[in-house]
Structures are given as C-alpha cells and as structure tokens.
Amino acid sequence: MLNTVSVTEPLKVTPKISRFRAVFAWVTMMILWMFLFIDFVFIDVTYTKEHLWRFTHLPIYIDDIEIFRIGMNIGLVTFLLFFILGIIERFDLESQTAHRLRWIDFAVFCSWIYLAWYIEMYVPLNFLLFFTACIVVGICLHFKQLSVIGFQAPVQKRLLLLIVLGSLLYMPIVDGLGFEVTTALGIDTYSEREEWLTESLQLLGKIGDEGKIASALLSFCISWVAICLVGPIGEEIIFRGYLQTLFTRHVGKVWSILITSIIFSLYHIDVPYFLVLFLMGIILSLVREIFNSVWAASALHIFGNTVSCMYDVFSW
Numbered sequence: 001m002l003n004t005v006s007v008t009e010p011l012k013v014t015p016k017i018s019r020f021r022a023v024f025a026w027v028t029m030m031i032l033w034m035f036l037f038i039d040f041v042f043i044d045v046t047y048t049k050e051h052l053w054r055f056t057h058l059p060i061y062i063d064d065i066e067i068f069r070i071g072m073n074i075g076l077v078t079f080l081l082f083f084i085l086g087i088i089e090r091f092d093l094e095s096q097t098a099h100r101l102r103w104i105d106f107a108v109f110c111s112w113i114y115l116a117w118y119i120e121m122y123v124p125l126n127f128l129l130f131f132t133a134c135i136v137v138g139i140c141l142h143f144k145q146l147s148v149i150g151f152q153a154p155v156q157k158r159l160l161l162l163i164v165l166g167s168l169l170y171m172p173i174v175d176g177l178g179f180e181v182t183t184a185l186g187i188d189t190y191s192e193r194e195e196w197l198t199e200s201l202q203l204l205g206k207i208g209d210e211g212k213i214a215s216a217l218l219s220f221c222i223s224w225v226a227i228c229l230v231g232p233i234g235e236e237i238i239f240r241g242y243l244q245t246l247f248t249r250h251v252g253k254v255w256s257i258l259i260t261s262i263i264f265s266l267y268h269i270d271v272p273y274f275l276v277l278f279l280m281g282i283i284l285s286l287v288r289e290i291f292n293s294v295w296a297a298s299a300l301h302i303f304g305n306t307v308s309c310m311y312d313v314f315s316w
Contacts, residue, residue, distance in 0.1 A: 018093050022104055024082035025093070029110035031075035032117060038062060039269040052188040055271040063121055072118060079114045094141055101148050101249075105141065106242045112137040126226040131234030138237040149241035150294030160296050163287060164303045171304060174283070178276035193270045197227060197309075228309050232301035239264045239281070240288040240297045257285040280304070 042058045062068045086093070093108055116133035123129075142148050154160050179189050239260050247256035261281030265274050288297040 018089060021082055021085045021089065021093050022107070024078045024085070025104065025107040025111045028075055028078045028082060028114050029107040031071060031078070032110050032114050035062065035068075035072065035075075035117070036267060037269070038068070043269075043271065048188055050188070051186070052183070053186055054188040054190055056190075056192055057269075072121065075114055076118055079111055079118075082111050099145060099148070101242070101245050103246060106246060109137055109141060109242060112141075126223050128222055128226040128230060131226065131230040134234035134237050135230065138241060149237065149245060150288060150292065150297075151241070152293050152295070154291035154293040154296040156291065160287075160291060160299065164300050167300060167304055168307065171280075171307075174279045175276055178273075178279055182272060182275050187272055189272045191270050191272045193268065194273065197223075224309060228306045229302060232305055233298045235264070236284070236288070236294050236298040236301055239267075240285060241294045244285055244288060253289060257282060257289065260285055 039057065042060050044056050044058050046054050046056070048054050062072070093104070113130065113133045116130045120127060120130050138149060139146065139151070142151065146152065182189055243263060244256050244260040247259050251259070261278050261284075264281035264284075265277035268277050270277065284297045284301060287300050288294060290296075
C-alpha cells in the first residue's frame with residue numbers, strides 16, 4: 001500500500017503543473033501575436049496627388065508607449081512563470097509534442113520564442129535572433145519526430161528544382177498582377193518595408209569612407225542572413241509548419257491554405273504588398289502541400305528572397 005502511494009503521488013503533481021504551464025503558454029502566445037500585429041495601430045493614411053491612398057507608418061515605437069511596455073513585460077512574466085514551472089515538472093509539456101501536433105504545441109512554441117522577440121525590441125538585429133529562435137525551438141520541440149511540422153526532405157527533388165528556378169518567370173507575373181489589382185483598388189504601391197529592406201542591403205555600397213567598411217559589411221551580412229536565409233526558414237516553420245498543419249486538420253486543405261496565406265500577408269504589416277504577399281503565401285502553401293515538406297517551401301522562399309535582395313544590391 002505504501003509503495004502504491006509513493007508511486008502515484010508524483011504522477012498527480014505533473015498534470016496539475018502542466019495545466020498551469022499551458023495557461024501561461026496560451027497567454028504568452030496571445031501577447032506575442034498581439035504585438036506582431038500591433039503596428040497596424042501606427043499606420044498613417046494619406047491621399048496622394050495621383051489620387052491613391054498611401055499607407056505609411058507613424059514614427060512611433062512600441063516601447064515608446066507605456067501601456068505597450070507594460071504588455072511586453074506582462075508577457076515576459078508569463079514566459080518566466082512558464083519556464084520556472086517547466087523546470088519543476090522537468091518540461092513534461094514539451095515531451096508530449098512528439099507524436100501529433102496540437103494547438104497547445106504551437107502555444108508552447110510561441111512561448112519559447114517570446115524571449116527572443118522581447119530582446120529584439122531593445123536590441124534590433126533585423127529579427128535575426130527571433131527567426132533563429134524559431135528554427136532552434138521548432139527542431140528541439142519535435143526532434144523525435146520532425147515530420148510533425150514538415151521537417152522532412154522532399155521526395156521529388158527535380159520537380160522542386162524546376163518550381164524554384166521557374167519562380168524567376170512566374171514570380172514577376174504574380175508581383176505584376178498583385179500591383180495592378182492594388183492600384184485598381186486605389187492604393188499606392190509605395191512600401192516603407194520594402195524601402196527599408198533595400199536601404200539596409202545597399203548600406204555597403206553607400207559607404208565611401210573605408211574606415212566604415214567593416215561595420216557596413218557586418219550590417220550587410222546580418223541583414224542578408226536575416227532576410228534571405230534564417231528569416232524564410234523561420235517564417236515557414238511558423239506558417240507552413242505549425243499553422244497550415246493545424247488548420248488542415250480542422251478546416252481542410254483548401255481553407256487551411258487560404259487562412260494561412262492571409263495571416264502570412266497580414267503578419268508583414270504591409271498594406272500595399274498585401275495582395276502580393278497573399279499570392280506568394282498561396283504558392284508557398286501549395287509547395288508545402290505538394291511535397292509534404294517545410295524544407296520545400298523554405299527552398300522556394302529562400303531563393304525568392306535572395307533574388308530580390310541581389311536585385312536591390314546591384315541596382316543601387
């Protein structure tokens with residue numbers, strides 16, 4: 001009888017702690033996604049001489065506003081509680097993510113990447129730290145069965161290569177179509193996000209002082225790695241690895257592709273590029289579905305961003 005009690009008592013504690021951790025994970029995830037979309041609040045709309053609506057961002061930062069700083073710190077507290085309870089229960093919640101993807105797994109994933117996002121708010125690294133955390137956390141949570149989030153090599157590699165290289169032909173068509181429809185809706189296609197990306201990549205070419213070449217080169221490398229390598233993989237893990245997989249189970253493949261693409265487009269906080277990003281999201285989701293691999297979508301995403309970045313650099 002004594003042996004039975006000693007064995008079963010620890011088993012009663014772990015689920016209770018896991019429930020508390022799950023609550024903190026959900027809260028941290030909601031705070032993270034609230035702040036990922038919070039920039040919509042700071043969008044300024046003006047009417048141009050060309051009779052088009054131009055969307056720009058007000059020169060306001062999240063940490064400039066007290067209530068937002070409080071929200072960020074609440075998220076940090078919930079993450080720390082999530083982490084401390086994880087130590088107590090020996091991260092039992094994470095060990096349950098091996099076999100089937102659930103929404104709580106996504107909440108746990110978002111909780112672990114929250115700290116990287118929080119640090120980036122004070123130490124800007126072009127989201128290099130954030131996307132690196134997405135990759136590392138995604139792999140660590142599902143290292144026993146990486147196929148759960150699509151971490152498996154695509155089988156039809158020749159077809160994938162054809163699709164990736166073919167993007168040189170069909171992506172300009174997708175961009176042109178998106179911009180035509182956007183202009184027809186009365187929206188100016190000027191994008192501050194694209195201008196910032198271009199300027200950050202052209203920084204090296206703009207520096208004439210040789211004494212600053214080293215720092216410019218470092219900045220360029222960080223920007224390139226964040227935009228063309230780590231960023232695409234991190235985004236694919238979030239959208240095509242987690243969200244598309246979860247939505248497919250609940251609403252089917254078609255609606256999953258549409259919903260994931262809409263969220264992907266909104267996530268970039270770029271109204272003029274919304275339709276272009278939406279169409280790109282559909283293509284990436286289709287590639288993920290066809291090859292049943294996040295790596296396939298990542299390859300196309302990396303190639304597309306690299307071509308775009310190289311164009312920006314050499315067109316300066």
